[in-house]
Each structure stands twice: as C-alpha cells, then as structure tokens.
Amino acid sequence: MQISPEKTRIGFIGLGVMGHSMAGHILDSGYALCVHTRTRARADGLVKKGAVWMDSVRKLAANSDVIISIVGYPQDVAQIYLDADGILENAATGSVAIDMTTSDPALARKLAAQSREKGIQVLDAPVSGGDLGARNATLSIMVGGEEPVFTDMLPLFQVMGKNIVYQGPAGSGQHTKMANQIAIAAGMIGVCEALAYAKKAGLDPDTVLSSIGQGAAGSWSLNNLGPRMLKSDFAPGFYVKHFIKDMTIAADSARDLGLDTPGLTLAKTLYERLVDNGCENDGTQALFKLF
The missing domain is CATH 1.10.1040.10 (N-(1-d-carboxylethyl)-l-norvaline Dehydrogenase; domain 2)
Incomplete structure (x- = not known):
C-alpha cells in the first residue's frame, strides 16, 4: 500500500498521554484522521482541529485504510483486534493495522497470523520516548512484521518518530x-x-x-x-x-x-x-x- 496524506485515511485508537500527541502529528501532516478512545472528551481537541470522531472500533476500522492503536494492556489489544466488533472482523481487505501498544510478543504473533487470513496486515510497533518524545515527534519506534509493509508505512512512522528500526518478523518489535x-x-x-x-x-x-x-x-x-x-x-x-x-x-x-x-x-x-x-x-x- 502506497500511502500519502492526499489518499490515505488513518484511524487512531487510544488518546492517552502519548496517543493524543501522536494522533495530532498525523492530523497536522494532512492525513484524514478518525479517532476513537474510551473517554470521548479526550478527542475534543483533535476533533476541533478536523479529526472525525467514531463511536466504535467497528466504524473506525471500516472507514480507515491504516488503523493505529496504542492502548493500555494486552487484554485491551486483544479486545479491539479480535472481538466481533474489532479490527480484524471489520477492516477492509488490503488495509494495515499497526499496534503501537507495549504488549505481549506472543499476542503480536497471533494477531499477525490471524490478520493474514482476513487479507489484512498487522505490524507490532511499540514506542519509547515517553510524553516528551510523543509531543516532539522524536519517538523511537521498534517494528515487527512483514518488511515490505514496514517500508510502505515508513512515511507514517516518520511523522511520529525519529529512530525507526525494522526488527524482524511479527513479535520482534515487542x-x-x-x-x-x-x-x-x-x-x-x-x-x-x-x-x-x-x-x-x-x-x-x-x-x-x-x-x-x-x-x-x-x-x-x-x-x-x-x-x-x-x-x-x-x-x-x-x-x-x-x-x-x-x-x-x-x-x-x-x-x-x-x-x-x-x-x-x-x-x-x-x-x-x-x-x-x-x-x-x-x-x-x-x-x-x-x-
């Protein structure tokens, strides 16, 4: 998938301490952005700047070419990816999902395997750099998954971070x-x-x-x-x-x-x-x- 601000719709799930800034950089770079988070009020600032609020993961997944998630715990990752209303059941064939949560390597491998059956690609791409790195778009991003997919997504990673390294197959980022x-x-x-x-x-x-x-x-x-x-x-x-x-x-x-x-x-x-x-x-x- 060749991505660009002109033609690629980005969905972002999780607007916490780091996610809010990361999503903001994507929006500022000109991408069409839709967002979802558990606490609706956290999205208000981004919506005022042009992001579109989605009231469910299902709707966000169905309306995005690339879906980024950064949530709290592995069980949250499993829920938003694997539930009937989640990403893998509702994202379009050919779309890409990038989980930037720090999560379980075994879960990352499971998501990658199940996503391929759905015609979707999943990368595990946890980050380091804290709130400062997120605000300044200087995060270190460690990526696991299929290398051609990583290469396609590199322009998007570069909006959020500086030290972006492909680590190997699924689970390697985690x-x-x-x-x-x-x-x-x-x-x-x-x-x-x-x-x-x-x-x-x-x-x-x-x-x-x-x-x-x-x-x-x-x-x-x-x-x-x-x-x-x-x-x-x-x-x-x-x-x-x-x-x-x-x-x-x-x-x-x-x-x-x-x-x-x-x-x-x-x-x-x-x-x-x-x-x-x-x-x-x-x-x-x-x-x-x-x-």
Whole structure:
C-alpha cells in the first residue's frame, strides 16, 4: 500500500498521554484522521482541529485504510483486534493495522497470523520516548512484521518518530521493547540511588546532574527524569501502573526464554511498593519517593 496524506485515511485508537500527541502529528501532516478512545472528551481537541470522531472500533476500522492503536494492556489489544466488533472482523481487505501498544510478543504473533487470513496486515510497533518524545515527534519506534509493509508505512512512522528500526518478523518489535524496558527498569534504580546519594552527601543535586549526565553515567532517564525527581514533579509521562505491566510481560517472556533477570525483578518489586502506597498513576520517576 502506497500511502500519502492526499489518499490515505488513518484511524487512531487510544488518546492517552502519548496517543493524543501522536494522533495530532498525523492530523497536522494532512492525513484524514478518525479517532476513537474510551473517554470521548479526550478527542475534543483533535476533533476541533478536523479529526472525525467514531463511536466504535467497528466504524473506525471500516472507514480507515491504516488503523493505529496504542492502548493500555494486552487484554485491551486483544479486545479491539479480535472481538466481533474489532479490527480484524471489520477492516477492509488490503488495509494495515499497526499496534503501537507495549504488549505481549506472543499476542503480536497471533494477531499477525490471524490478520493474514482476513487479507489484512498487522505490524507490532511499540514506542519509547515517553510524553516528551510523543509531543516532539522524536519517538523511537521498534517494528515487527512483514518488511515490505514496514517500508510502505515508513512515511507514517516518520511523522511520529525519529529512530525507526525494522526488527524482524511479527513479535520482534515487542521483544525489542521488552529489552528496552529491562534496561530502563534497572537503570531507574541507579538514577534514584545516585541522586539520593548526592543529596545525602550534602551536594547540590542539580549541579551533580550537570556533571554526571554528560559523562559515562549519562542516560535518557537521568537527564530527562532526574530533574523531575529533584523538583518532586511526579506527573506521568509514563504511568507507574503501565510500567509494571511492561515489566510483568518482560519477566514472563524472559522466563519463557530461560533467562534470569535479577535487575528487572528488583525494579518490579520496588515499583509494586509504589502502587501499594497509592502511586500507580504517578510517572515512573516517582520511584525516587522510595529513596
């Protein structure tokens, strides 16, 4: 499928912290856009700018050439794709669906297999970069599925992200995102411990950040979330509850692969303590509260 703003209708499902910005970039690029999300009010800003509201997944799928989804949990993905009113039963033959939710690699493979029976192509294309990456259209996008379909969809990915990499067959995008989340999980512990140490030693932590953020210890989490930690800004760029979901998928996948992941296990335990303290809707930088 050759896509262009002039002839390709895009459907977007899920207008949360990241999805709203991603859909906005698509609309701003000139594509005809229809949207659906559980909470109708989240679509108001996009509708005012020209998007068309669809009150069901069924209608959105039937009226779109390319359908993008970014929802909360694997069970939400399964519902919007596999239900009788879902994407696979209602999208037209020859259409493409792109699931950008961080979800289960096994589910991604299942969706790809079942979609082919319907004459539809599905890519798994989870993203990294948080709310900032979504707002600035600088997301990293990790894509699994048929490579020719990835190539066709590349202009659309480029509207939302900068680092866009084809990873391999169906499920490969999700496996790559699991590797990403494992690295972040253990790294967040290090960021929190480092900043807590700086404060305990009587240093100015902002000044410490200016040094260590530019050296070998530098990371996206340290440089972007570290300042938020120091300001006690725990607003969600990515929810604690969703990070725990990701870590659970990663731990399950690692176990299936026969891999021990002690760093991931520790991080998941600490984040679960945050949830026990009522912080499930905070951003992932709220881990600093424990330190």
